Amino acid sequence: MSKIGQCSVCGETRKLGKSHKKCHPCLYQARKARMQNRCTVCSKLLSLNASALLCKSCGRKGELSPNWKGGTQSNSGYRLTRMPEHPNSQRSTGYVMEHIVVMTEHLGRPLLPGETVHHKNGVRDDNRIENLELWSTSQPYGQRVADKVEWAKQILALYGPDFADTTAPKPVAHGPSAAAKALQTAIAELLETADRLDSIAGEIV
Template identity: 45%
Template sequence: MRSKSISQGETFGRWTVLGRDPERPNSKSRYRCRCECGTVRVIYANRLLTGHCRSCGCLRGDTLRSMKGNQHPNWKGGKATLNGYVQLTAGGPVRYEHRVVMERKLGRKLRKGESVHHINGLRDDNRPENLELWAKYQPAGQRVTDKCDWAEEILKRYEPEALTERLREAG
């Protein structure tokens, strides 16, 4: 371990010692220091000598900003959230996870006017069993199965022979 004496102009990490703490000039344990970024603070000598205080915090910020993707400590496997929705950010364009899960479930891309609804209301719960396909075209925001039932009811009511004919063709 170094000797306890610290002199003006000495550097520790990004700190440069300016002198003793002006509020306590007789104290040998507190020093006024300037960080490379320009911040001036009073720091205890033992924190400088042991390396526990290497900067005002700018070192960590600079280090994190230089880290990208899976090198960053906040990396969550290519996932991020926006307004509670999980976004997939790994490679390619950013996509909402619930839409990708529904497309896999359907075996096709979502069509214009189709949306994905979270049954339990939790936007980050993207299990296939928690997702429903909704269609936005008339009437807005209903389940596709409800719309099929509605369409069948309309055909029964207004064109029962067309419904019977379509069922025969399908079956």
């Protein structure tokens, strides 16, 4: 029940709120200020006298944690890094596997459903791009030939431009070309004709 008294904020004698310490105008201003004083990460309300921009929970996560060592490692041996903004990160924790980050940066896009990243040498924390392969677990809808052909078209349309072998060496022609062979034959015939003419000229003389 409200009562008349001296406000602990403005000092005026007014009708006080339920706490019997602040008047209604001061309570409104405090509530308005509190609504603007939120954590910049999770938007959680902060105390009125808080000087930090993060709540206690967000201020102890990731790089802000005193125990931060550049990342973490899962029980299965994969390195993790906290990147809440990454499309392939876990929504609950904000962490994403480091080899996925490396592959997505290499591809220039996030991983699609059904895509995984394989370590060639089996070492799960060796995340050099040379050691990573993009795998796909997608399968055709059925075993009919028409289904497989349609699936093959989709795979080629998706991965064909990225994995086309543009560095394959061009076949080298061995031996002279057809035009060169024809020229050599013509020259041989001319030489043979010249020798024959010389022989005839000697007989006449």
